[in-house]
C-alpha cells in the first residue's frame with residue numbers, strides 16, 4: 186500500500202501495536218508523527234522508521250492532558266503542513282471492580298486516556314483531515330463485544346464507547362469525505378500487561394492464548410496490517426465499521 190506524501194499521526198507509538206503501525210506506515214512511504222510519553226522508546230521506533238528513509242516527528246505528549254493534545258496537531262501542521270491519517274491507538278487498562286474503593290479514580294483515568302483524549306484529538310485534527318479527505322482508525326478491543334473476566338469495567342466501557350464514537354464521527358464527517366473506522370484486537374503480545382502493572386504478564390498471555398479458538402496470540406504487525414488497509418485507498422468504501430482481529434477470542 187502506498188502512503189507516499191501522506192502524513193500519519195500515531196498515538197501510543199512508543200510500543201506494541203502503535204510502534205508496529207508507525208514502522209509499517211514509514212515503510213510504505215508515509216511521514217509519521219510518533220506520539221507517546223516515553224521519549225526513549227519513541228526514539229527507538231523513530232530509528233526503525235528512519236531505516237525506511239521516512240521523515241518523522243517525535244511528540245512527547247500525555248494524551249490525557251488537553252494542553253498536550255493541542256501540541257500534537259500544532260506541531261504536526263508546523264512540521265508537515267497537513268494530516269492525512271490519524272491512528273488513535275494510545276490506551277491502557279487497569280482492573281477495578283464496581284465494589285473497589287478506587288473505582289472512580291480508575292474510571293476517570295482510563296476514560297480520560299482511552300476515550301476523552303480520542304474525542305479531543307479527533308476534534309482538533311478533523312479540519313485538517315477534511316482538507317486532505319483523510320481518514321481515522323481508532324484502536325478499540327474485542328472486550329467491547331465480549332467481557333472475558335470481571336473487574337475490567339472501566340476498560341470495557343471505554344472501548345465500547347470508542348466503537349460507538351467511531352460510528353458517530355463517521356456520520357459527522359461523511360459529508361466531508363472523511364472515513365472513520367475501528368479495529369478491535371483480541372490478545373496481542375505487547376507491553377500492555379506490564380504497563381497495567383500485571384506481575385507476571387507471560388502467564389496471563391498464555392492463559393489468554395488458551396482462551397482463543399485458534400490457540401494463538403495476535404502479533405502487533407498483524408494488527409498494523411489491518412490498520413494500514415483501513416487507512417489506505419483500498420478501503421475507500423469503508424466507514425463507520427469495526428473490524429475484529431482476535432483469533433476467535435470473542436466466540437471462545
Ligand SMILES: NC(=O)c1ccc[n+]([C@@H]2O[C@H](COP(=O)([O-])OP(=O)(O)OC[C@H]3O[C@@H](n4cnc5c(N)ncnc54)[C@H](OP(=O)(O)O)[C@@H]3O)[C@@H](O)[C@H]2O)c1
Nearest residue numbers: 197199200201202221222223247248276326373375376377
Ligand atoms: N495488546 C492487546 O492484547 C490489546 C488488545 C486489545 C486492544 N488493545 C489496544 O491496543 C492499543 C495499543 O496497546 P498495546 O497492546 O500496543 O499496548 P502497549 O504496548 O502498552 O502500548 C500502549 C501505548 O499507548 C501509550 N500511552 C498510554 N497512555 C498514554 C498517555 N496517557 N499518553 C500518551 N500515550 C499513552 C503508551 O506509550 P507511553 O507509555 O510511552 O506513553 C504506548 O505507546 C491500546 O489502545 C489497547 O487498549 C491491545
